[in-house]
Amino acid sequence: MDTSPPVLLDASHSVSDSDLEVKPHTSYDCSSLKDTWKVERPLGNNELSYFLPSRADGVNDMYLHLGFVAPEYVVRRARVLTVWAILRIRHPLLASKVVMQDYDDVKFVFNPPQSPEDALVDADSNLEYRSSAKDELIDSYLNGARTLSNDRLSYLVVSQGGTSLPSPPLTPRSTSPFDEPEYPSYNHDIMICAAHFLGDGMALHQFANDFFGLLGGDKTIVELEAQLKEELSSRWGADSTNAVLPNALEDNFTVSPSRLRRAAEKVDFQLSQRKFVGGHSFRRQTKQPRHTIVPTVSYDTERTKSILKRCKTHGVSVSAAMFAACNIAWAKMCSEKQDLSMMMYSALNLRPYFTVKPANDSYWFLAIGYFNVILPTFIPRSIDLSSVFWHRARVAKEQSIQAAKNQMIVSRSLLMTEERGKRACIWAKEDDERERGTFVPPPPPVSAVDTAPRTPSTALIGLSLLGNLDGIYKHGTFPTIKLHTLTTGSRQRSGGMLLFGYTFAGKLWVSLGYDKNGFDKVMVEQFWENMLQTIDDLL
Numbered sequence: 001m002d003t004s005p006p007v008l009l010d011a012s013h014s015v016s017d018s019d020l021e022v023k024p025h026t027s028y029d030c031s032s033l034k035d036t037w038k039v040e041r042p043l044g045n046n047e048l049s050y051f052l053p054s055r056a057d058g059v060n061d062m063y064l065h066l067g068f069v070a071p072e073y074v075v076r077r078a079r080v081l082t083v084w085a086i087l088r089i090r091h092p093l094l095a096s097k098v099v100m101q102d103y104d105d106v107k108f109v110f111n112p113p114q115s116p117e118d119a120l121v122d123a124d125s126n127l128e129y130r131s132s133a134k135d136e137l138i139d140s141y142l143n144g145a146r147t148l149s150n151d152r153l154s155y156l157v158v159s160q161g162g163t164s165l166p167s168p169p170l171t172p173r174s175t176s177p178f179d180e181p182e183y184p185s186y187n188h189d190i191m192i193c194a195a196h197f198l199g200d201g202m203a204l205h206q207f208a209n210d211f212f213g214l215l216g217g218d219k220t221i222v223e224l225e226a227q228l229k230e231e232l233s234s235r236w237g238a239d240s241t242n243a244v245l246p247n248a249l250e251d252n253f254t255v256s257p258s259r260l261r262r263a264a265e266k267v268d269f270q271l272s273q274r275k276f277v278g279g280h281s282f283r284r285q286t287k288q289p290r291h292t293i294v295p296t297v298s299y300d301t302e303r304t305k306s307i308l309k310r311c312k313t314h315g316v317s318v319s320a321a322m323f324a325a326c327n328i329a330w331a332k333m334c335s336e337k338q339d340l341s342m343m344m345y346s347a348l349n350l351r352p353y354f355t356v357k358p359a360n361d362s363y364w365f366l367a368i369g370y371f372n373v374i375l376p377t378f379i380p381r382s383i384d385l386s387s388v389f390w391h392r393a394r395v396a397k398e399q400s401i402q403a404a405k406n407q408m409i410v411s412r413s414l415l416m417t418e419e420r421g422k423r424a425c426i427w428a429k430e431d432d433e434r435e436r437g438t439f440v441p442p443p444p445p446v447s448a449v450d451t452a453p454r455t456p457s458t459a460l461i462g463l464s465l466l467g468n469l470d471g472i473y474k475h476g477t478f479p480t481i482k483l484h485t486l487t488t489g490s491r492q493r494s495g496g497m498l499l500f501g502y503t504f505a506g507k508l509w510v511s512l513g514y515d516k517n518g519f520d521k522v523m524v525e526q527f528w529e530n531m532l533q534t535i536d537d538l539l
Helices: 045-057 077-090 116-124 134-143 201-215 221-236 259-274 301-313 318-333 385-405 409-436 521-538
Strands: 039-042 062-071 097-102 105-110 127-130 154-160 185-194 296-299 342-349 368-375 457-468 482-490 497-504 507-515
Touching: 045 105, 045 409, 062 134, 062 201, 077 116, 077 127, 077 154, 077 201, 077 221, 116 221, 134 154, 134 185, 134 482, 185 201, 201 457, 201 482, 259 409, 296 301, 301 318, 301 507, 318 342, 318 368, 318 385, 318 457, 318 497, 318 521, 342 385, 368 385, 368 409, 385 409, 385 521, 482 497, 482 507, 507 521
Parallel strands: 127 154, 342 457, 457 497
Antiparallel strands: 039 105, 062 185, 062 482, 097 105, 154 185, 296 507, 342 368, 497 507
8 A cells, every 4th residue: 555645736836747746766877977087185184084983884974864844745856866966066075985095095086977967876876765763764874784985975865754644734825826725744854974074063064954945945846957957067067167176174274384383383282282181981891882872852942942041141052051061960970080170072163264265165074173171070069059050151161262262273273183193094004904913012112210190181071062053954945844853973983972962943952872882871871861950950
């Protein structure tokens, strides 16, 4: 029995006959692609530090799941495919491959499609339709076989009507020339997958907004196909003047040739690293294979408004409050090493610091650095817990601002990417040698007799604080689509953990993605319970 949603006609959506015609899925012949020319560039240090660990099992491969309600015709494969093809033309790293010659010699290679048909062939081979619910989609991506590879750096999964019955028909719009009701809407899920060395969270969310803007906009499939043809010609045609790949992070800055300045920057970097003191971590266990879970809590719009109002009253953002909530949650269960600080890390968007205008206008590239927030572990008994919480939220805010506004932020970030790139090359070589059975451990370093005890520099947890995503998603530009759920994360290494906090669709969302087999079960569950309780009690 066919359980697919029915197709109902309504002229108010400017839907053409080609939109509504149910066509069998075309099996494209990939041999039609012509590798007549290519565009390439080497990976930068930042990209290398993400690419090399991903080779074996897709560590850090990103995903973005969005649940939405829309008429059935909006997610027809032909329409989705055309939109997907347009955006892969705009953002060539999504459609590139990676070619590795050596650990420090890795390139992006992009073969521009020679025709709109070739662009559709490429997009189609990286598009999949399933009938799966949200949790199944996410679990299979995080814990199943790797979806991406060196030859497939991005992938799109669509699930039609996988999680709910159709909603009642919407009321007619007053602008419609007909009195017929609009199409009934159904629940759908979409998952955008991309390797982390291609880009970051900001790129991922901006891309999703542009995707829905095209998918749920007023253009017919014929008009979208015309747009594909035009963009392919203007961007990658014979007369194109910007047929290049987006820059690596390091190439977006003007670097001073002064050796003295370079030496001073290295000293500053080394001194700044010594300030990162943290002596707390979750107890680990590694006896079982990695299995990532992502418990997620959302707060309704009224509760979210109340949380935002309280944060504003105390002069902090929700992001700063999340640092404080993590701190209090851990401090409540910490019975040892209370004299040592608790350190957390988060990503910093480096795009505002660029001094070089790239030739390619794509926003799909990796442009993040990192900063740390360090807070006390103990909770004073003589002070009200609420006062402690808001004070530490303000301290977290101050530390975040200091990191972002530091005049050495660019040099520190570039030196950190250089260090991360070198470490990634060393570790990748060791991993390969271990797999081949040829690894020989290096001799232990000779310690100086007067070496002072090292101050611990361990981070308890990483926080991905995306802010108000409703500022990125322009819901009014895709009126036929109503987004209602967003979950994001990445495939983790064994023992990985990352906490997410953001507002979306008027709600505050908090989730904890972690390897449930990599940590002490009771400890992590107690921390998560304390985290939610802290939000309930103090926010």
